[in-house]
Amino acid sequence: ETVLTQSPGTLSLSPGDRATLSCRASPSPRSNYLAWYQQKPGQAPRLLIYGASNSATGIPDRFSGSGSGTEFTLTISRLEPEDSAVYYCQHYGSSPFSFGQGTKLEIK
Amino acid sequence: EVNLVESGGGLVKPGGSLRLSCAASGFTFSSLSMNWVRQAPGKGLEWVSSISRNNDYIYYADSVKGRFTISRDNAKNSLYLQMDSLRVEDTAVYYCTRFGMFGGVIRGFDVWGQGTMVTVFS
Numbered sequence: 232e233t234v235l236t237q238s239p240g241t242l243s244l245s246p247g248d249r250a251t252l253s254c255r256a257s258p259s260p261r262s263n264y265l266a267w268y269q270q271k272p273g274q275a276p277r278l279l280i281y282g283a284s285n286s287a288t289g290i291p292d293r294f295s296g297s298g299s300g301t302e303f304t305l306t307i308s309r310l311e312p313e314d315s316a317v318y319y320c321q322h323y324g325s326s327p328f329s330f331g332q333g334t335k336l337e338i339k
Numbered sequence: 340e341v342n343l344v345e346s347g348g349g350l351v352k353p354g355g356s357l358r359l360s361c362a363a364s365g366f367t368f369s370s371l372s373m374n375w376v377r378q379a380p381g382k383g384l385e386w387v388s389s390i391s392r393n394n395d396y397i398y399y400a401d402s403v404k405g406r407f408t409i410s411r412d413n414a415k416n417s418l419y420l421q422m423d424s425l426r427v428e429d430t431a432v433y434y435c436t437r438f439g440m441f442g443g444v445i446r447g448f449d450v451w452g453q454g455t456m457v458t459v460f461s
Contacts, residue, residue, distance in 0.1 A: 270384075275434055275451040276434070276448075278439070281439070281444075281449070287446065321384075321447065326389065329386055330376075330383060332383050333383045
């Protein structure tokens with residue numbers, strides 16, 4: 232069973248900054264089947280990144296994913312106020328398809 | 340437009356049962372695996388269960404194994420979650436989600452419904 236640990240728990244940045252969110256997997260997910268989701272208050276999650284580095288349909292190019300093995304990163308360049316949300320990583324290569332505990336991103 | 344709409348949530352006492360439904364539209368439902376994910380109030384996302392397109396594979400989280408049953412009716416484009424022996428800790432918003440697939444590539448949970456609230460109270 233792959234356990235995902237996200238850091239930091241909370242990130243507070245200003246518009247225009249660059250955000251770097253981390254997701255550590257143990258053990259590594261099969262075939263880099265690692266996804267990132269954004270969830271705003273009162274809304275369902277939205278898929279941002281799949282396969283560790285592939286952008287989902289309609290996602291702005293400010294969002295990018297990288298990493299392999301056990302270390303993965305979601306980078307948001309040029310932060311905008313609407314990027315304020317909780318971000319989750321998830322592995323989907325084999326059951327159980329668990330999520331990380333989330334990183335809350337606050338835009339000052 | 341691709342859409343998932345959950346229904347069936349509500350209030351129930353511990354030990355009770357509920358059946359959630361998810362109506363799918365805008366895509367070939369029978370060609371994709373489906374999932375349920377839940378979120379307790381103020382908490383993170385928890386994967387609950389998944390079912391393959393032809394029922395070949397069914398998976399459950401340990402927290403619901405033996406109490407919840409996932410099923411689907413491809414003729415009705417519908418996904419279900421039968422929840423029995425409900426506990427207070429099952430209180431959550433339950434989301435229906437699609438296992439995305441395009442060009443042979445699995446794309447994670449690419450479409451989500453808006454969720455249905457289940458409250459288990461004593």
